[in-house]
Amino acid sequence: MSYQIEEQKVFNSGHSACPGCSEALAIRFILNTLGPDTIAVVPPSCIAIISGPQPLSSMRIPVYQSTLESSAASAAGIKRALTAQGNDHTTVVAIAGDGGTYDIGFQSLSSAAERGEDIIYICLDNEGYMNTGSQKSSATPSLAYTTSTPAGKGTPKKNMAEIMAAHDIPYLATATTGYPEDLARKVAKAQRLTGGLRFIVALVPCLDGWGIPDSAGPKVSRLAVESGVFPLYEVENGVNYTLNFGPKDVPVADYTALQKRYRHLTAKDQEFLQKEVDGNWARLAKKF
């Protein structure tokens, strides 16, 4: 790996994430890239669990636990307060799950983006309310099992990256834990491109919620990219699209085969998913 992580111990061992947790891996890369001069805002989520348990913290930086609706607003407030104090160096980052981003925290995120708040917002997307026992969110993909969609979800995943691109924010990127170097580079770029809200949505497989072995998080994450389910790309100012890692002719079935949340799929279902992924990719590919 050419990227050399500078392990500043901003994120500590001993945290309470499940063995093999991809979210913890993402947090490791995010916090070590942002460095100790950072304030994090974390809404209720696994991220809050991982950062705790009170009175101990795994994050050696100030962490503010907001309400589920208000992480973007809280981060914006903290950043404005720092600016008012003359602090122009501290990075403020909101790290939220997909429930807190796609669903409950969406209005505060959208308005913070519209106001051009000088913060980084990172969504660790595990495609459901995994912390509370795997309920569906609007990030849950078509046909995936959750406890609230026992027969598989009947509607597709919300396209958060394109929604945020439509806000014409300075920087937007998709990332995932199977490509840690790419993730870290994007976090560093988000930190650099100040002057508005920077948004990263990182796909982080949930071992328990998706039904995958403890050691398979990075592998499943890479299959999501190689099958075209989750292409890795960046958008600057809502218009300049760059593809980093796109589909590599891997069938979507190879990706779903490793996950128990898809084990009820019929051949017809697989075909449906493949078509959906192909369609999404065809639409996205035009933008590069």
Added chain:
Amino acid sequence: MSDAKARIPSIWTTGWTDQLRTGTWRNAVAVHKKRGAPCHGACPVEGEIPLWVRQMREGDSLGAWQTLVAHNPLPAVVGRTCHHPCETGCNRNDYDGAVSINALEQYLGDLAIQEDWALPAPEAELESRVAVVGAGPAGLSCAYHLRRRGFRVALYDANPELGGVLRYGVPEYRLPRKVLAAEVKRIVALGVEVVAGRALSARDLPELEENFAAVFIAFGAQAPKMLPQFPRDDRRVMGGLAFLRLVAKADPPELGAEVLVIGGGSVAMDVAGCALRLGSRVRVVSLESREALPATAEEVEDALLEGATLIDAAMVKEVEEAQGGRLKLRCLKAELDPAAPAGAIWPLEVAGSDFELLADTVILAVGQDPELADWQESVELQGRLVKVDRRFMTSRPGLFAAGDLASDQRLVSVAIGDGKRAAGCIADYLQGGKRDRPKAETEAKTAAEATEETNAEAEAEAEGPEVAFSDINTFYFPKKEPRQREKVAACERSSDFREIKLGFNPARAALQAERCFSCGACTKCDNCFYFCPDMAIVKDPSLPLQYQVLDQYCKGCGCCLAECPRGAVSAKEESK
């Protein structure tokens, strides 16, 4: 500090999670452990292939060559003549084609000759003298490994030049003489005393045993197997090795226009290639079908490309005189009896498949036996071979044997490997001093040896099972075309004995070395470090394997195992 603590309300953070011991959650812990690579496991000389390929990849050609010659003093020779089971075993076969290990070996061997690199000097100078009889692959290898250990070695050979079958059997177009000569010279330069042109027999044994602490015989298998259908003492019928020998001495016999080669092994293919180059039309008659020929697929393909015709699954029934001084061979198609015991060939005639072949010369290449007629008084034989124990000792204490005279595996690299192992056994024999020591001491030594063996077994176990393709994380290895060595075009070959394999240039060699997975051998890629969600692996350059697994934090998830590209991290089960 205590003031500060008192001021902080307890709902605020008072410490860090690193005081929590999440290591207690696990039932298996990650261990960085070197594991065996299948190429190494398959290598007849146990040549540490992943190590030298990696040294090459890192630009250390000299180091790579030194690793090679720690096991095999003839890399340029073996790089041309080995049947390379390493490539058959290579995990990359299941991906995009094996690494061209044999071509890399040739490349390093040739580079060493070009750069005039010397073999490392003997570790010590010892008093004991060892006689090595026969300077073929086994003898050269044994002499070299004994000399490296510091023994005084006298190397005897019946021929004026050293190399045995490499010099007088393998044709020039497969192994140029100057390559062999260069590598032999380097071995001799270590201080091996050479007595060439002197054929020794069993009658010389007492004298050798008088003058040497141990004797190693490896004079190969020279006596051709004959077939009863063919006339004896007929200049139109000759043995394969005898023919190759004449070709090697640049004194080829008159063959006539039509040559029939009987046999399907490597010697038969070499004979065919030579006869073609001497201008004859060549047909090869083999008992086995093409798929089952004992020669390697590459050797058969070369012979056919060069213009030989293969008549497979056929047997010669009778031989008659034909017009014009030719021989007429009455042949039949044959099937092999599947009921035959392993190793034996029982042909079944296919009724009505008779055909005839005419030949000016018939060359029999159906195998060779060692010439042991005058040895059976001195040593115990086993069938047509000299009987040796697993320490390569014959029934006569102090007399060791290896190579074609003691083995059915007629392969250059197997002979070199046996020569190396025999050298180790001879050294143990001489230095262990089992011969003249009091009984008590001998017993003590045996006990010590037993411990040593147990340790060696424990070590092998510690190394873990051989790396399989399923242990390789192919994401980290983009597919790359194998691109084997190129060869001189077939149409240009038949005119002379020029070498047909074109060695790699430095760029091609580097590209090929890049393809190695380095199965089971950590290359410090840091993946285990990067993919640990618990920061339970830390880098410490002072450690032999660079990484330390923090026992107190490792939750046993196995991400480091899964993300290790090459199977160099293992899981160690722990019981609570």
